[in-house]
Amino acid sequence: MKTKIVKSCYxxxxxxxxxxxTDELHFxxxxxxxxxxxxxTTAQVGKKDGFFFxxxxxxxxxxxxxxxxxxxxxxxxxxxxxxxxxxxxGVQAQALDHYNRAALPLYY
Numbered sequence: 001m002k003t004k005i006v007k008s009c010y011x012x013x014x015x016x017x018x019x020x021x022t023d024e025l026h027f028x029x030x031x032x033x034x035x036x037x038x039x040x041t042t043a044q045v046g047k048k049d050g051f052f053f054x055x056x057x058x059x060x061x062x063x064x065x066x067x068x069x070x071x072x073x074x075x076x077x078x079x080x081x082x083x084x085x086x087x088x089x090g091v092q093a094q095a096l097d098h099y100n101r102a103a104l105p106l107y108y
Contacts, residue, residue, distance in 0.1 A: 003085075005078060008032060013074045015081035018053070019088075021045055021095060028053055029065070029088070031081040033072040041066040041084040045095050059102075061095040 001019040008014045014032035021027045026048045031041040044062045046055035055062070065084045070076050 003081065005074065005081075012072045013077040015077050017081070017085060018048075021092060025095075025099070026053065027088075027092065027095065028055075029081070029084055031066075031077050031084065038067050038069050039072055039076060039080055040064060041080055043084070043091050043095075045099075061098040063091065063094070065091065 001017060003015060003017040005013065005015045010033075012033040014030065016031075017029045019027045024047060025045050027043065027045055029041065029043045031039060034040045042062065042064050044055050045060050046053050048054070065087055066080055068076075068080060
């Protein structure tokens, strides 16, 4: 698990952590300032294809972990991101449950 904290293309701080969920699925946790002005931390599961992270909306797991209305400084992003990483174990269990339920047949 590696975390990088950089300035985004919009000039605000953002943090990103990627880790494996299964052999095929990868977990991406991102903390950044949104257009609403809030700092938001989201967790998404997708597939990694070379340098690309492929996430399919409405199919792959996605959840908003934390949303705060503080000023977007490097320290604020670091704190919120580390708080979200503390939730990682529980969120990974939710994501695995999401994919296990998706594999079940619709009719028994």
